[in-house]
Amino acid sequence: MKNxxxxxxxxxxxxxxxxxxxxxxxxxxxDLSASGVFLEPILEPESLPDxxxxxxxxxxxxxxxxxxxxxxxxxxxxxVGVRFTAMTARxxxxxxxxxxxxxxxxxxxxxxKVVTRS
Numbered sequence: 001m002k003n004x005x006x007x008x009x010x011x012x013x014x015x016x017x018x019x020x021x022x023x024x025x026x027x028x029x030x031d032l033s034a035s036g037v038f039l040e041p042i043l044e045p046e047s048l049p050d051x052x053x054x055x056x057x058x059x060x061x062x063x064x065x066x067x068x069x070x071x072x073x074x075x076x077x078x079x080v081g082v083r084f085t086a087m088t089a090r091x092x093x094x095x096x097x098x099x100x101x102x103x104x105x106x107x108x109x110x111x112x113k114v115v116t117r118s
Contacts, residue, residue, distance in 0.1 A: 007034040007101055012059075018044070019053035027079070029056065034092075034101045036069065040079040054082065058098045065091045 009031040016039055018025045025044035029037045037054070050071040057064050066087070073081035087095070 007099070009033045009038075010099055014056050014059065017053075017055040018048070019055070020049050020051075022048060030079070032099070034084075034096055034099055036072070036081060036083040038079055038081050051085075052082070054084075058094055061094075061098070063094055065095050067091060 010033065012029055012032045014029040014032065016027045016029050016037065018027055018039070022045060025048070026042045027039040027044070028042060029039055031038045037056075048071075052069055052071075054067045054069050055064055067084045068086040069082040069084050071080045072083045075081075
């Protein structure tokens with residue numbers, strides 16, 4: 001299976017607020033990249049919508065990053081892989097700076113999704 005990731009994953013342990021139509025739920029991020037995050041549930045219902053708002057603090061900075069993401073992989077026993085689909089330029093910059101990468105350029109497919117949902 002070919003690795004389609006554009007950016008390397010970084011092991012982490014961050015608390016993430018997931019905002020969905022069913023409410024706000026706390027998860028723990030176990031890895032983070034400039035294009036997405038893997039989330040382990042802490043307390044939440046068994047099924048959540050695939051589209052969600054995400055909020056997390058960059059470690060040691062006190063800065064909160066917000067993004068919109070969609071579930072791209074689900075592992076029932078461990079968690080979900082979420083791809084970032086929208087984020088402000090400021091938040092892209094802060095996340096990229098923290099991870100040591102340049103601001104990612106969205107793929108054509110990602111650009112279409114962001115435009116469609118606006």
